[in-house]
Amino acid sequence: MLHGKRILLIVGGGIAAYKSLGLVRLLRERGARVRAILTAAGAEFVTPLSLSVLTGDKVYGELFSLTDEAEMGHIELSRDADLLVVVPATADLLAKMAGGLAGDLATTAMLATDKPVIAVPAMNVRMWLHAATQANIETLSVRGIGFVGPVDGDMACGELGPGRMAEPADILAAVEAHFNTAAPLAGRRALVTSGPTHEPIDPVRYIANRSSGRQGYAIAAALARLGASTTLVSGPTRLADPAGVTVVHVETAREMLAACEAALPADVAVCAAAVADWRPAEAAGQKLKKSCGAAPTIALAENPDVLATLAGLGNSRPRLVIGFAAETEKIVEHAVAKRARKGCDWILANDVSEGSGTFGGADNTIHLVSAEGVEDWPCLSKDAVAERLAGCIAAALGTAA
Numbered sequence: 072m073l074h075g076k077r078i079l080l081i082v083g084g085g086i087a088a089y090k091s092l093g094l095v096r097l098l099r100e101r102g103a104r105v106r107a108i109l110t111a112a113g114a115e116f117v118t119p120l121s122l123s124v125l126t127g128d129k130v131y132g133e134l135f136s137l138t139d140e141a142e143m144g145h146i147e148l149s150r151d152a153d154l155l156v157v158v159p160a161t162a163d164l165l166a167k168m169a170g171g172l173a174g175d176l177a178t179t180a181m182l183a184t185d186k187p188v189i190a191v192p193a194m195n196v197r198m199w200l201h202a203a204t205q206a207n208i209e210t211l212s213v214r215g216i217g218f219v220g221p222v223d224g225d226m227a228c229g230e231l232g233p234g235r236m237a238e239p240a241d242i243l244a245a246v247e248a249h250f251n252t253a254a255p256l257a258g259r260r261a262l263v264t265s266g267p268t269h270e271p272i273d274p275v276r277y278i279a280n281r282s283s284g285r286q287g288y289a290i291a292a293a294l295a296r297l298g299a300s301t302t303l304v305s306g307p308t309r310l311a312d313p314a315g316v317t318v319v320h321v322e323t324a325r326e327m328l329a330a331c332e333a334a335l336p337a338d339v340a341v342c343a344a345a346v347a348d349w350r351p352a353e354a355a356g357q358k359l360k361k362s363c364g365a366a367p368t369i370a371l372a373e374n375p376d377v378l379a380t381l382a383g384l385g386n387s388r389p390r391l392v393i394g395f396a397a398e399t400e401k402i403v404e405h406a407v408a409k410r411a412r413k414g415c416d417w418i419l420a421n422d423v424s425e426g427s428g429t430f431g432g433a434d435n436t437i438h439l440v441s442a443e444g445v446e447d448w449p450c451l452s453k454d455a456v457a458e459r460l461a462g463c464i465a466a467a468l469g470t471a472a
């Protein structure tokens with residue numbers, strides 16, 4: 072889908088620069104033509120030769136190279152691109168971009184361009200959180216620069232937190248979304264909940280359920296593929312984060328609700344999480360010990376209902392609020408009642424009775440309950456359910472204003 076698109080990659084100097092090689096491969100597999108400018112610092116981490124082999128082109132690095140200027144001047148380099156991608160965008164490169172410096176080929180090309188720019192920051196957590204970097208990000212955002220990441224995680228410097236560069240698949244998804252303005256959900260914001268929640272009993276034990284999170288992950292990925300800017304709020308699962316989706320990892324129902332509220336506004340919310348209805352009223356501060364006497368009694372408190380809360384919001388209510396109903400009997404009857412009780416627009420009722428294979432399995436048989444009535448879907452894979460639901464959502468929301 073990137074066939075014929077011309078991408079100018081600017082490779083900065085950071086340990087994450089090696090990921091730019093994987094990105095080149097993904098972009099070219101989808102038909103894009105990729106040219107690369109390698110900064111002097113970038114060349115400390117990846118070689119011009121590897122970039123040249125993967126792009127199938129020469130690699131540009133020198134501002135005052137007589138041969139480069141004769142073949143392709145620095146102005147021409149940025150003009151001859153549909154999109155500039157800065158990967159990794161180091162703190163230094165971001166500062167130079169914000170300040171309009173043009174001391175080398177990379178910064179000169181960025182200052183000279185009138186083409187859209189996507190920056191993929193990567194740096195130490197403290198450098199990312201520093202007021203100077205945050206001010207530069209603010210300046211560049213206002214100027215229309217797009218950002219992918221950074222994400223939270225372990226970093227090469229041994230620290231943990233925001234600053235880690237997004238993965239090539241996520242950068243690719245952002246590039247595709249940039250060109251895919253005709254996508255039916257382009258300009259829309261989607262919020263999806265998924266997975267179980269873990270409700271702590273003490274520091275080592277918790278109450279949970281068997282939800283795999285697969286259906287919600289598939290829905291988030293399908294909405295993102297249709298162009299929606301998608302946030303997935305996920306309880307603990309074994310699944311990899313879907314490409315092109317902002318994932319917020321939470322543990323408890325209360326954290327899930329807070330993360331959903333923080334992700335608003337949204338045009339559509341799909342609550343696919345198997346939220347624990349109850350939590351231990353008080354989680355013990357220390358591990359409960361057998362030596363303390365008789366088996367403890369765990370008093371339970373009711374958890375907030377994320378779906379009902381989102382459906383009951385006033386002005387900030389997503390236009391379309393969708394829930395699931397996991398039922399073991401009288402499936403449609405219970406789903407109709409649940410839709411009314413929760414105040415949502417659609418309920419996707421599914422059979423989770425023993426033997427249905429839904430929990431942790433690959434397939435789902437859905438009955439879509441809405442104000443218009445009940446639509447019975449055939450038995451579909453969870454991916455196919457997600458595709459079909461995303462299509463229904465796109466049809467219901469219409470084209471973005």
Ligand code: CTP
Nearest residue numbers: 342343344346374375376377378394395396397
């Ligand atoms: N849900 C939620 N927050 C909760 C409980 C449920 O957001 N605390 C959402 C689920 O994500 C799902 C829908 O509500 O979209 C229905 O979940 P389900 O477990 O079937 O219903 P319950 O509300 O738990 O009702 P019951 O257990 O009585 O069937």
